[in-house]
Amino acid sequence: MMKFLMMMIFMIPLCFKKNMFWMVQMMLFLMMYFFMNLMINVMYYCNLSYMYSCDMLSYGLILLSIWIIILMLMSSESLYKMNFYPNFFMFNLIMLLIMLFLTFSVMNLFMFYLFFESSLIFTLLLIIGWGYQPERIQAGMYFLFYTLFASLPLLLGIFYIFNKMNYIMIYFMKFFNFNLYLLYFSMIMAFLVKMPMYFVHLWLPKAHVEAPVSGSMILAGVMLKLGGYGLLRVLILFQKVGLKLNIIFIIISLLGGFYLSLKCFCQVDIKSLIAYSSVAHMSMVIGGIMTMNYWGFIGSYILMIGHGLCSSGMFCLANINYERLHSRSLYINKGMMSLMPSMSLWWFLLMSSNMAAPPSLNLMGEISLINSLVSWCWLSMFLLMLISFFSAGYSLYLYSYIQHGKFYLGIYSFYMGLSREYLLLMLHWLPLNILIMKIDYFMIWF
Template sequence: MLKYLFMIIFLIPLCLLNNCWWLVHSLMFLSSFIFMVLVYSFSDLSMISYFFGVDYFSFNLILLSFWICSLMITASGSVYFSSYHSNFFISIILFLLIMLFCSFSSLSLFSFYIFFESSLVPTLLLILGWGFQPERLQAGIYLIFYTLVASLPLLLVLFKIYNCSCTLYFPLLIDFGSYYFMFYIFIFLAFLVSMPMFLFHLWLPKAHVEAPISGSMILAGVLLKLGGYGIFRVMKLISFLGVKFNYFWLSLGLFGGFVVSFICFRQADLKSLIAYSSVAHMSMVIGGLMTMNWWGCMGSLTLMIGHGLCSSGLFCLSNIIYERLGSRSLLINKGMINLMPSMSLWWFLLSSSNMAAPPSLNLFGELGLLNSIISWSSFSFIMLIFLFFFSAVYTLYMYSYSQHGLYYSGVYTCSLGFLREYHLLLLHWLPLNILCLKSEYFYF
């Protein structure tokens, strides 16, 4: 377990070298392949060191973190070519990967909390250091304040839990029954704000729009999944109260996804549209986790991984256009099929995955969540119908508006993508659609 951690830690001194970019990049991919091949286990908690262990749920999310962090370096070629503090940039990404690795493999609630909060610091540095507009300061403050203010009560809850049960070790935690209602509220508040849930989601579109491509990729790909993973881990603590009160979060999640879908139709900024669609997808994950059944947990894991790859790929596409035209506005980015015909295929492939077309992982995840939420209450099918329908509507709106139509008169050239960009998009799309062949892996 620790060998992977040491591998990442020892990559950090390489960042002091000149021209280390592609070396670190290649070694990151190598480490993610080694992790993928060697750590396959169906046991309960394998590779336990003193504080760290990996089970089935966290293995998938650590692998996703490795993969997205490696792709972040591929996507951020402009940082390297403009020599804009590229060594510092790569060291921040490695530090972020260490934090994510530790938070997904923590066996203690307290260490999970520490690493969960620490992962926000490198993300904030990415937004402040490499973001585009001056508003990035405001976006960074939104990100930190929303997540920190919501998580501080969780720290108090952890001390109280330790006081009651004398341990914060995950397998030894017990359900306190109806002992303390505030546990339940504070624990959920911390994780739901970082997911983010409707009503607490305002920091996400702001952070996405101001972040550089690497910041958007890690936010959409992995950081939103930390909340879902946290809920999965503490479910055992709050199952008694969860049976009574989860209907509130589930209903709010589904209703929020429905409302956010309407907000998506009104977006003129590509990044903002993809960010709001993330909120709509995460609302289904919240619904699946709140049902507390096996279909829900496995469905939410599948959708989290599918959404991480798909959303990250869509952000890469919007960044490719931004680098060519200097704008993300849909009013300027019309008729892209004339300007970049070869990218149109990738827009189609990733948009179809975003609306859960087969054979993407999103389809498996959404079918699992459909089963889970309808088994919890058959009336929820009304909201689910709207959610699925509108997710197709706003994805089609994004695709057809950006690819078709009369292109902006200021653009007179035809532009092809670089090999690096096609490689990047292929590495998002391939796992997203190949993993469906191993669907029993997600619902074993």
């Protein structure tokens, strides 16, 4: 694991040389393929070095992080063309990737907390530095304070655990079980805010709407997954408390997911709609993790990876439209089928993946999550039914609204999709639908 860290650190000087934008991307592609060929033992921790290790859960999420960072560079060509601080942008992305890589691969719970919080700084720089609207400062503050407010109890909880256990290695946690309510809430809250759970989700749509395309991609693609990863790692300590209290979070999540699915129909901003749909999907993931059964763990992992690719792709599409029309309003982005007919295929493919149509990973994830929640309590069936139905509903609503109708007459010049954009969408959609072939790996990691 150390070799990849060194590779990323040695890529930092490249960011400050002239005309290295695509070179950095190629180096990341190279690293991606090295990482893909890593020998990974599905059942246990492997590739152990002094402080880092990799199991199936870390492996998938690190792979997702590298992939999303590569695609962020590809989607942000306009920064390079306009010379809008591209060097600092690349540096920011490499630093963010290092933080994410370390978050997913460290074994020490305190180091995990440290990198978990550090990744926030670089995302904040992305939103404030390259965002579009003047409200981005406010969105950044929302993002910062929501996350930091919930994270301090997590730090204190980690110190308490260290005091009791004398070690905080993630691997050894399965030998302990704490029956403490306050510790349970303090350890879990930071991850629920990051996911985000309904009631503490308000920072997410705001941050998405103000962020540049790369900011939205990393937020949807990887940042939300930090919460899920943390929950999957930490909940093993709280099995007794979990049996009593997890029901609260499952109910909040499922009701919130249903309510937010309805809220998606009220949105007039494309990015805002996609952001709310993210929260609705993540609510199912929280429900699945909280049931603490095998199907829930598997399903949450698969849906996290599927949603990371799908949501990121949809933000790319929204940005492609935004670069043409300079607006994200649904009223202005109409009749796109007449203007960009080939792009409407990609809208359709990513929308269908978003509503969990086969053969996407989202389908497999949702089937597992539905299985886990219904086996936990059959009454959850009704809310799951509504969430699934409305998720198809708002995906179709968004697709038909943008593609059909009369196009806005204020458009005075227009150009079709570029090959870079088609490649970008292809690289989101292919892994999302090809990975279903290797679903057996996902199903036996735990």
